[in-house]
Amino acid sequence: MFSEPVIALLAPGQGSQTPGMLTPWLDAEGARERIGAWSELTGLDLLRLGTEADAEEIKDTAVTQPLVVALALLAFERLTREVELPADTIIAGHSVGELAAAAMAGALSADDAVLLASVRGAEMAAACALAPTGMAAVLGGEQAEVLARLDELGLVGANRNGAGQVVAAGPLDALEKLVAEPPGRAKVRALQVAGAFHTDYMKQAEDALRARAQDVLVRDPELPLLSNADGSVVSEGPEVLLRLISQVTRPVRWDACQATLAERGVGAVVELPPAGALTGLAKRELKGTPTLALKTPDQVAAVAELLEAAK
Numbered sequence: 001m002f003s004e005p006v007i008a009l010l011a012p013g014q015g016s017q018t019p020g021m022l023t024p025w026l027d028a029e030g031a032r033e034r035i036g037a038w039s040e041l042t043g044l045d046l047l048r049l050g051t052e053a054d055a056e057e058i059k060d061t062a063v064t065q066p067l068v069v070a071l072a073l074l075a076f077e078r079l080t081r082e083v084e085l086p087a088d089t090i091i092a093g094h095s096v097g098e099l100a101a102a103a104m105a106g107a108l109s110a111d112d113a114v115l116l117a118s119v120r121g122a123e124m125a126a127a128c129a130l131a132p133t134g135m136a137a138v139l140g141g142e143q144a145e146v147l148a149r150l151d152e153l154g155l156v157g158a159n160r161n162g163a164g165q166v167v168a169a170g171p172l173d174a175l176e177k178l179v180a181e182p183p184g185r186a187k188v189r190a191l192q193v194a195g196a197f198h199t200d201y202m203k204q205a206e207d208a209l210r211a212r213a214q215d216v217l218v219r220d221p222e223l224p225l226l227s228n229a230d231g232s233v234v235s236e237g238p239e240v241l242l243r244l245i246s247q248v249t250r251p252v253r254w255d256a257c258q259a260t261l262a263e264r265g266v267g268a269v270v271e272l273p274p275a276g277a278l279t280g281l282a283k284r285e286l287k288g289t290p291t292l293a294l295k296t297p298d299q300v301a302a303v304a305e306l307l308e309a310a311k
Contacts, residue, residue, distance in 0.1 A: 022050025128195030141186030231256025267310025
């Protein structure tokens with residue numbers, strides 16, 4: 001029997017970014033210096049990218065991934081200065097957000113999480129150039145029928161998000177067939193992404209991330225940390241790092257992560273910025289559980305209120 005955690009903190013992944021999303025978080029003492037240090041670490045002007053760049057520029061995989069991880073961690077640091085989190089707070093992140101989650105749980109330093117996100121993003125962008133691949137959202141339909149159709153076309157269910165949503169990935173010609181002939185009652189929508197993330201097409205990126213991660217200090221998580229591989233709690237640092245690396249070519253099982261949240265009876269869910277997508281999935285999958293998409297610092301007080309109400 002699990003003790004009931006008070007709250008779950010979620011870190012979003014690529015696709016959640018919006019222009020100017022960093023701006024409201026820069027007023028805190030030391031925030032600009034923090035972003036400046038991460039900019040120097042990654043070789044990217046994260047301050048400009050998070051405040052002035054347009055949607056087209058920040059959708060570049062090499063830019064998006066370190067930027068969303070940096071923002072989530074900046075907001076987490078602000079949150080934990082103002083709100084005391086219970087020791088049983090569950091941490092999880094979707095796709096590249098799992099790097100932010102690992103740092104939030106204490107398995108990685110924030111610097112290493114942002115650095116690995118920049119390596120991951122750059123190498124995944126490079127891998128996308130090797131073959132014409134992409135992704136498409138499959139909404140609704142019976143999951144078994146959807147997965148069977150993907151298998152028939154040589155596609156992979158790269159993100160199994162729950163709430164009737166599977167993201168297919170693979171060759172563009174196969175995705176075109178999926179759009180033209182969707183499984184059952186499902187609807188299919190092509191996504192504007194550079195390639196087939198979380199498939200073997202990203203092997204080059206996985207290898208590069210593994211090589212870079214050899215220099216990273218990893219520790220056992222201090223908070224319960226869920227894995228995208230299967231939704232389980234990972235308690236040993238080396239295993240966390242192995243899963244973060246292999247995740248590049250493996251499907252994201254967000255459905256399994258949400259099943260674990262349900263099993264453990266979470267009292268509230270908070271999504272760190274750039275928030276929205278994971279909160280939406282939680283509302284559909286964890287019905288009745290209070291949720292908060294944390295977008296600006298003035299919402300931090302609402303997190304404290306959620307904590308108190310969930311007790």
